[in-house]
Amino acid sequence: MTQKIFIVAKTEFLKRVKTKWFVLTTLIGPIALIGFFVIVGIVSVKSLTSSEKTVAVIDRSELLFADYHDDDGQITFIQPNAPEDSIRAAVIRGIYSGYLLLDANIVSGGGKATYFSRDGGGVTVFARKIRSITRQAVEKRRLEEQNVPQEVFDILNASVRVDMRKLSETGEASGGTEAFAVLGYIMGFMIYITMLTYGSVVMQGVIQEKMNRVVEIIISSVRPFDLLMGKVLGIGAMGLVQMTFWAILIMVGTIFSGAIISLFLDPANLNLPAAASQNELLAAANISMPVIDPFIFVWFVLYFLLGYLLYASIFSAIGSSVEQQQDAQSLMLPVMLPIIMAIVFLQSTVEAPNSTLSIVLSMIPFTSPISMVVRYAVTDVPLWQVLLSFSLLVACFIGAIWVSARIYRVGILMYGKKASIKDLIKWARYA
Amino acid sequence: MPVLTVDEVTKQFDKVLAVDKASFSAEPGRILGLLGPNGAGKTTTIRMITYITVPDSGEIRFGDKKVGPWSQERMGYLPEERGLYKKMKVGDQLVYFAELKGLPKKEANKRVRRWLERFGAEDWYSRKTNELSKGMQQKIQFITAVLHEPDLLVLDEPFGGLDPINAELLQDVIMELKEGGCTILFASHRMEQVEQLCDDICLISQGEILVRGALRDIKRKAGKNTVVIDFEGSDTFLDTMEARQLIRINVRSKNRAEVRLLHNTKPREVLDEALRSANDITRFELVEPSMREIFVTAVTEQEKKIQEAGHTVPV
Incomplete structure (x- = not known):
């Protein structure tokens, strides 16, 4: 690294780290992200818990209404003594949340249940509940008609616990896969957001220097490559500080999550003495804390860094070819597609981390920063895959910065005409 | 060096x-x-x-x-x-x-x-x-x-x-x-x-x-081919002389002109013509061309040459 790259990087770093924007996002970023997940969680549960609902039941079979009750007390079922027309009108007026029509032959097999409401039911927790209560009521009635003894009922009703365990070479990891999935989502999204944010900070910097016409003064002192490199590294250093801080935060969070959760557990409810230990509490509540491989945090930061470097170098080439932010959009699209692809397939990567699709995505340098980190979080990725994927990413970055620097050195001095991708290719081939 | x-x-x-x-x-x-x-x-x-x-x-x-x-x-x-x-x-x-x-x-x-x-x-x-x-x-x-x-x-x-x-x-x-x-x-x-x-x-x-x-050296080599004239009254002499291609007007204002002598025009001819139309002449001087004049002459000559050569240089 030459002296000049260092001077540029240092100035870029200090100029930005001292801003309020940086301090705020560093501190608030994780809170906002956690807040985001919490809100998503609340919203999906909220559809049921927000208000208590009253559902009118028209039981044409005259066999089932007795079995309609909600254990959580969220839904009240009533059987109004009124014709369907007036019940329908009451639903429209908002007196009932909806009404459930049970066909006369629903138990014998031919009929069905239909739920009418103004919002159509949907796939909410509420709709699931209506379905399961109806199914249980019908099942019970059918079994009763066959004179099935009480013992059989008990057998059918006994709940079966299904635990999810993660297998790895070092043995069986205790802990639910859910925790790993959440970690994968959080890390995938964080890399996605930060990689793009820092990439566009670099692009904005390049466009501003060109717009201000300060760039010609600078490149009469510094080689364009050194300026580009210094800028990318300086802003990257800022990103590294932020991501390391966040990685440590997540790490601390997962280490102490057991302690945090046990704070909310009441020993009395779990039939334990008040002085029960944290582990006893968690075991009794059937919560087992996942053991997270600390290397995930190292790879998280490394993949962020290289992913950022790759995209920042491409973005800076694009930035050098335009005179204002808006003009960059059309050139950005082809670059954005792979990132969007990684995000689109994020869920399937979490669910099937070892599918061919997931493995391929985690190898392609343009998607690997997101996909590999997600895979690493949810499953045991063979070391050779990580090393191969990372080496490909490094190689791709070196290629990208080389080409970008060639475009950049021409682009920053081009004013007037709007450049197309064809122009960029032409510039890269100039001597 | x-x-x-x-x-x-x-x-x-x-x-x-x-x-x-x-x-x-x-x-x-x-x-x-x-x-x-x-x-x-x-x-x-x-x-x-x-x-x-x-x-x-x-x-x-x-x-x-x-x-x-x-x-x-x-x-x-x-x-x-x-x-x-x-x-x-x-x-x-x-x-x-x-x-x-x-x-x-x-x-x-x-x-x-x-x-x-x-x-x-x-x-x-x-x-x-x-x-x-x-x-x-x-x-x-x-x-x-x-x-x-x-x-x-x-x-x-x-x-x-x-x-x-x-x-x-x-x-x-x-x-x-x-x-x-x-x-x-x-x-x-x-x-x-x-x-x-x-x-x-x-x-x-x-x-x-x-x-x-x-x-x-450049100015000396160009020689004293430019006349600076300060006058009062009508400046029609400038137009008539320019129309006859005796001079080219480089700078012109109400009471002052800087003209280039063309085709071996004698300074005296300019003075005679000026005396005929102006009320008074307060300054008449033969000088070396200004940098501006050298610039314009060189560039117009180049353009003429390019046109005569029959090809255009893309700009």
Whole structure:
């Protein structure tokens, strides 16, 4: 690294780290992200818990209404003594949340249940509940008609616990896969957001220097490559500080999550003495804390860094070819597609981390920063895959910065005409 | 040995030949004026000298060595289209530029303060750049070019946007630098300033060098072919003589004209004609052509030649 790259990087770093924007996002970023997940969680549960609902039941079979009750007390079922027309009108007026029509032959097999409401039911927790209560009521009635003894009922009703365990070479990891999935989502999204944010900070910097016409003064002192490199590294250093801080935060969070959760557990409810230990509490509540491989945090930061470097170098080439932010959009699209692809397939990567699709995505340098980190979080990725994927990413970055620097050195001095991708290719081939 | 030698340099962009086998040199401690119409290839030439771009063929030497990153540290450059970081403080910004030129931070800081003082701007050090007026920013930009005490200073239209007082201050500073041994390459359209400042001239148009040499020699060689006449009353004599292609009017105002004698017109003919229409003549002088006149003549002659040759050079 030459002296000049260092001077540029240092100035870029200090100029930005001292801003309020940086301090705020560093501190608030994780809170906002956690807040985001919490809100998503609340919203999906909220559809049921927000208000208590009253559902009118028209039981044409005259066999089932007795079995309609909600254990959580969220839904009240009533059987109004009124014709369907007036019940329908009451639903429209908002007196009932909806009404459930049970066909006369629903138990014998031919009929069905239909739920009418103004919002159509949907796939909410509420709709699931209506379905399961109806199914249980019908099942019970059918079994009763066959004179099935009480013992059989008990057998059918006994709940079966299904635990999810993660297998790895070092043995069986205790802990639910859910925790790993959440970690994968959080890390995938964080890399996605930060990689793009820092990439566009670099692009904005390049466009501003060109717009201000300060760039010609600078490149009469510094080689364009050194300026580009210094800028990318300086802003990257800022990103590294932020991501390391966040990685440590997540790490601390997962280490102490057991302690945090046990704070909310009441020993009395779990039939334990008040002085029960944290582990006893968690075991009794059937919560087992996942053991997270600390290397995930190292790879998280490394993949962020290289992913950022790759995209920042491409973005800076694009930035050098335009005179204002808006003009960059059309050139950005082809670059954005792979990132969007990684995000689109994020869920399937979490669910099937070892599918061919997931493995391929985690190898392609343009998607690997997101996909590999997600895979690493949810499953045991063979070391050779990580090393191969990372080496490909490094190689791709070196290629990208080389080409970008060639475009950049021409682009920053081009004013007037709007450049197309064809122009960029032409510039890269100039001597 | 010249400080700077431009040797048979050619640069082409796509189909446009921006600079065509240009050769000239800058002698130590002198001011070389690089002149030319818009789009003549001046900026391209300057960018090759400052090693922002490289020539397709030919060579540019600083001293006896080819220019490169090493020579950038010994040159100062004030581009025509220039700017500053808007949100950075003036002092930080200047120190940054000086560091990029290879100065240690402490020394850079000392010089920044000294130069701000020279321009009467000590208290700008911690102000943000976007709080400064355009003229103020221009002074800061000039400082960026001289902080590292370059051997060669390249100034592209350094006076644009400065009021007369600041322009004079800048002119004084440029002369001081020259006396201190700095060689200066000065690109401008303002012929009065070129005449006041430059020792040597290089006139470039359509990528080709038309006139080159010491300003004194060029003017002497052109000979005394220009008449300056101050008069009172009617100026119809100017129109009649121009219509007969005896003269070309270079500068014309209500009571004053500068005319070029064409086709061996005698100065006396102009005087006779003037006496016929003007009420009075307060000055009549035969002089060497102005730089402006030399510029216009050379460029129009080139255009004529190109048209006669029947081919057009893409602009």
